[in-house]
Amino acid sequence: MSFSVSHLTKKYGNNVVLDDLSFNMDGPGVYALLGTNGAGKTTAIRMMLGMLSRDSGEVLWNGAPLDTTTCNVGYLAEERGLYPKYALMDQLTYFASLRGITGDEAKKRIRYWAERLEVTEYLYPEAAAQTLIGESRPSLLRKRTKPKLADQLSKGNQQKIQLMCALISDPELIILDEPLSGLDPVNTDIFRNIINEQIEKGKYLIMSSHQMATVEEFCTDITILDKSKTVLQGNLNEIKKSYGRVNLHLKTEGDVSAIIGENGALVLSVKENEYRLRVSGEDQASRLLSSLIAGGATVIAFELTEPSLHEIFVRTVGGADEEQ
Amino acid sequence: MAQMKNSKSFEGTGKVFRFTVKQFFKSRANVISFVILLLLALASVPMISLFSSRGGDPMTSLSDLETVYVKNGTGYDELSPASLSQITKQYSDVEFFGADDDFDETELGKKDLLVSVEYNEENNVFNIDVLSSKDSSAGIIAKEQLATIVRDQLNAARFVGSGYGELLNVPEVSVNSGKVEDYGKEGKDFGVSFGVQYGYSIIMMMFCMLSASYIIRSVIEEKSSKLVDLMLVSVKPDSLMAGKILGVMTCVFTMIISFIAAIFLSYFVSGLFMDITPVKEIITSPSFSKLLGGFGFRTVLIVLVSALLGYLTFSAISGIFGATSSSLEEVEPTNTAVVFLILFVYFIALFCGMTGGRVMGTVISLVPLVSVFSAPAQFVLGNIGLPVLILSWVIQAAVALGLLKLCSKVYSGLVLYKGTRLKLRQVFSVLRGKSVS
Structure with missing residues (x-):
């Protein structure tokens, strides 16, 4: 299987909102679409799914134009939404039926995902009310067993229901637009586990996010968009390698500012003898370590790493802005 | 311009239809409105009988x-x-x-x-x-x-x-009763024309307004709740709109047919227990008799076909108006705009229709939109014949189809649009295939 996007372009009048986006996924994994606000990520996703018309370009799944009739797609939209006044179970059953999952199979899958995402008490309130047997106030029991509506849920729980909608059809291609935004750490972990599980199952995932650490954890390839244009693209490891090992984390017993100054390394931050430094490469780092030892400093931590995706993103987008 | 092709563009319409109907009757507000409507219908005959002065005479057999x-x-x-x-x-x-x-x-x-x-x-x-x-x-x-x-x-x-x-x-049978001095006078014709035109067009107006408000609310609610993105992965905009229109039509038809059935039930049951002469007098009045037309099969068929075409016409207009808005605050202004349009057309049909005459009857039966409120009434009044009525239906069907296509195009173009209500100029640019940000 393969997923390919080529030369996607979208204009509103003279305003270009996506300019010639192209990328390929030749195998399962996670592809990250990164960019600043308004860079064109959501527009690109909507165009891939055929929700927005294209001024040019094509999107292929296994060599054929991508369509919901040819590809089982799961989509978690950036703008979360559910019918606020309809029962949650009705909505899930409806979305499942739209994806061709009906009857007992739909019920089975809803139950599975409700348990995985820990939302059974909202979808099966009668079961949750069993714990209240013996409750002397019938009005409270009635209230607790009433079907839950979307607007009675927190944002995080609504997001879980939406993820259920996206995954209910066991899709081959999963598109997650800002999947972890607004989640607390517990729910973030639940989502991360599910994403990892989908990767292990060999699914194709396209993810858009502002949370670089999250993307870095999952993705193998990235495209960074800035003001509708592709400013950086490729395999994440290779991109990192191209920047070299330039980040140095240093922790010492005493103040070593003078030695660092002599070495010429750039101090990014310092807090209680813990330094974050930028060096030109491994040679400069080795020279600094030698100077520290020669100067009698007690070194607790000395770690030389490649730049993080966050730094690459900031440098790339910042650089692109400066060029303009 | 490359566009994704979908050979099954109406796939999912049935599912959207079923969901729309199910949720319509699950809504507490709708159920309460429905029950109130039925209670009013059931109470109508006894109430009219009790509060009307008896117009009958001592000799009643x-x-x-x-x-x-x-x-x-x-x-x-x-x-x-x-x-x-x-x-x-x-x-x-x-x-x-x-x-x-x-x-x-x-x-x-x-x-x-x-x-x-x-x-x-x-x-x-x-x-x-x-x-x-x-x-x-x-x-x-x-x-x-x-x-x-x-x-x-x-x-x-x-x-x-x-x-x-x-x-x-x-041929149908039309039954009229009255007094000799009122019969055959000019004033009587005007009264009958007014009664028939008024009676039919007010029912159609209520039907169109009720449907329009449900469709507008449904379209805008879906857009404002940001659900559309999720929906569009599974169903095309055409199917979404078609399912909604058919679903609302079923619900509103059910409400109105139940309302009429409840009035009949009230009439027959009340007649067993009380004197309903005032209601009988209303029913046997010339204008009412003409309007009911003896409830012959042909009358029912004419009313159903006309109501269906009228519904589709104004549903498409409501869909277009709904598609141009994207926030719940705009439900009322959008609804008001459609209500004004319906009222405008209704008054034209009413004023032109009640003046009578074959030429005027033919004109208002053929003019799009106005014909929704006038063609069947003008047929019952005898101002137009069956060929003109059929021609009117053909024109109405063509207009409804055109408007539905337009609605589909506008809805598809604006389904993801978020912002203030679009101006007519912007809607036209959407129709020309341009995108609106």
């Missing part, structure tokens, strides 16, 4: 009459004075006499009635008119009994040897 004059213009022997006398003999001593075209209605006595049965070739309808003198003591029950006997005789006569296949083409 056929047996209280002395003479009935029969003007038989049909040629059926079953409607001769002798035949009618035979039928009524078992419970009445009333005498039947024939009446010719020279019969002077003003000579009718206090306990006399004139029944005239004529075939109107132009409108393909039998008219049964039951007339009494100015100072008649004959009440509505007596007239109704006589009209029923004559109508049954007429039907028995003309359906002898008639197969089911011919039923579609048989």
